Amino acid sequence: MCQLLGLNCKTPTDATFSFTGFCQRGGLTDHHADGWGIAFFEGRGLRHFVDHQSAVESPVAELIRRYPIKSRNIVAHVRKATQGDVALENAHPFVRELWGHYWVFAHNGDLKDYHPHLHGSFHPVGTTDSERAFCWLMQQLAKSHAGMPSVHELTLTLHELVPQIRRFGNFNFLLSNGQALWAHASTSLYYLVRQYPFAHATLSDQDLSVNFADINSPDDRAAVVVTTPLTSNETWTAFATNELKVFVDGAPTDATLS
Secondary structure: OOEEEEEEEEEEEEOHHHHHHHHOOEOOOOEOOOOEEEEEEEOOEEEEEEEOOOOOOOHHHHHHHHOOOEEEEEEEEEOOOOOOOOOHHHOOOEEEEEOOEEEEEEEEOOEOOOOOOOOOOOOOOOOOHHHHHHHHHHHHHHHHOOOOOOHHHHHHHHHHHHHHHHOOEOOEEEEEOOOOEEEEEOOOOEEEEEEOOOOEEEEOOOOOEEEHHHOOOOOOEEEEEEOOOOEOOOOOEEOOOOEEEEEEOOEEOOOOEO
8 A cells, every 4th residue: 555654843844854765665665656746835835746657766756855845744645556547636645725725635545435425615636535535524524614623623523534434444644734734544654753852863765864953953843654664763653543643833732532
């Protein structure tokens, strides 16, 4: 299946280190070679890049590795196709607008015979189970709230909606509206929080290390969520099965549910 990477940060943070290691899984150190994508928020705006080529071969991915990404919320994905052709419209993450905010979603899993009734403003462009699930979530959130609710209220609503999807199969996902990062694990997700005092980190998928003390201030903090740990010398915490976590300002919040 696919691989997920998400970052939620207290201040705009450089994600080049994590993205560089993550890209190696898109056809080099792993077999997720059916497309890739990344979306990162800059204020209320969003930069969104996807490609049907593998992340290790894509010239767009090379551009992003050289781009000075500074963001508080980032969602990235490398795809191993289970449903839907290898095509640009099927590359994650997917983006929609709701309540005047961009929403970004990426999924790892396989939802069998999942064809929800979509009757509102949200319809898939591609042919993946993932995009259908995202459209249904957006539709149900719009039905449940007249305007943008608090992060806590959104988490409670997602806690009610997610089981209705995961009964069709594996539903590991990342979701962000630029204010928070929601992450749900059916099978495999891990996270860590990098904060003061910062230390060295070494990538598992590439011979590259960085001393975060050299590039961060004491007030910085970043939560990293990934399908399998990105680094070999940091302590990663596994999600419990069917656990939904929400990260705000670089840390998990009390709204986490399971």
